[in-house]
Amino acid sequence: MNAAPPKPVERRLPSEEARELLALTRELVDRELRPRAAEDEAAGRFPREVFRTLGQAGLLSLPYPQEYGGGEQPYEVYLQVLEELAAGWLAVGLGVSVHTLSCHALAGFGTEEQRKRWLPGMLGGTQLGAYCLSEPQSGSDAAALRTRADQAADGSGDYLVHGTKAWITHGGQADFYSAIVRTGEDGPHGISCLLIPGDAPKLSAAPPEHKMGMNSSPTAQLHFDGVPVAADRLIGEQGQGFQIALAALDSGRLGIAACAIGVAQSALDLAVEYARNRRQFGRPIADFQGLSFMLADMATQIEAGRALYLAAARRRDEGLAFSKEAAMAKLFCTDTAMRVTTDAVQVLGGYGYTQDFPAERFMREAKVLQIVEGTNQIQRLVIGRHLTRG
The missing domain is CATH 1.10.540.10 (Acyl-CoA dehydrogenase/oxidase, N-terminal domain)
Structure with missing residues (x-):
């Protein structure tokens, strides 16, 4: 139910x-x-x-x-x-x-x-996009990506893209892809950004990954087998792609933080409703201190996470630097979602482990939020560097 x-x-x-x-x-x-x-x-x-x-x-x-x-x-x-x-x-x-x-x-x-x-x-509302950064051997180390966009030999300035992108949400379903590709030497300075149509020739998607959650959201590899991309689809300057990718991720991390709090809030609402109605030893289990304290901790963590992502959003809206704050929000909110959804399963007891209630689905879904848009270990690195650089 x-x-x-x-x-x-x-x-x-x-x-x-x-x-x-x-x-x-x-x-x-x-x-x-x-x-x-x-x-x-x-x-x-x-x-x-x-x-x-x-x-x-x-x-x-x-x-x-x-x-x-x-x-x-x-x-x-x-x-x-x-x-x-x-x-x-x-x-x-x-x-x-x-x-x-x-x-x-x-x-x-x-x-x-x-x-x-x-x-x-x-x-306009009819198109759906996807963001292509990760590769099978290039996840957290995004600067090591290998998908190449070489300029065609005809002197037109157009590109031919070869390589594979991995873990692409909406892979095979998107109408367009913002793809971060290599156009020059190794390292971050040889990376550019291309806007690639979803129906481009020689672009194909692998079957969707089999995941522990988020099954209605397709995640797939994309294969670029000499995909032609017009020169005017280069976004920014050639070699500016890594900068573009990092700027996008700062904003994207706030999106993941907000999603995490949404999942956590639903898990808490379910747990509170169940605890009010489930009776043991002649009274609702919500009356027992051990369980009510658990609910209190869940609610407090959610409110703290919401305040954190909103504070970071206000900095962005005001034109202030927010990279550190975005990393903090993503880290705290997704860790909160994992704790709260796990506790929600515990509140429901055996029912929490069944598919009759959505608690187990919330817990499975929360896990991926600690991984996407930069793992939470990467968020700690980002925060630490902000704190220690001169």
Whole structure:
């Protein structure tokens, strides 16, 4: 059975428009996401039509400028929408985060001509994007990537891309890929960014990975077997790709943090509801101190994580450096999601270990959030370097 819809969490929102946006998101979650999440996860069905519904509602373009078809919402608001989506169905919340990440390179580093040409379509609600950085032998060490984009011999300046990207969310389903590829020497200075159409010739996807969770979100390798890419699809300068990738990841990590808090909140709501109704020794188990203290710790961790990601978002909105804060938010919020979902299974006891309740699904889903967008070990390295550099 599914968890009861949670009571809305009190939010600090900067405008009436933002409040209406969050109310619309909750309505869509209750109507379109939560009722089908468990069944589609069990069947491994990718809910492409759900993303079209969200696109029609304007939820696939929230943090980007209106002149290109975006919602022009502060990141503080966008992340709270993302949290609500992930609370209803993580595969959808994370999918929206990935789509937003895939638009970042063009929006932040593209020329005005490139933005006007491609960004409205990418933000229009009918397209879905993917972000291609990791490779089979290049994960945390992103500067070691080997997928190459060599310029064609005809002197046109166009590229031919060879190599394999791995762990690509929406791999084989996306309409476009923001791909980080090697165009020069080894190391970070030989890396560039290309915007590659999803239907490009000689681009293919492997069968989706078999995962412990997030089964309705396809994760697949992409094979580039001499994929032709026009020269005008180079985003930024040649050799600027590593900088573009890191800038995108800072924002993407905030998206993962918000998704993590959404999953944790749903797990807590389920645990509280169960503890109120489950009776042992003549009273609700919520009355027992050992369990009520566990719920209190879960709630406190969630509120702390939410405050942390929102504080980082406000720095981003104000144009301040936020790389360290994004790493802190991603680290703390995803570790919190893992703890809270594990504790939710414990609160439900034997029922928590069955698929009759979504607690076990929340726990399986939370695990991946400690890995994507840079493992939590990498986040600690990022934070440590910020603290110790001069």
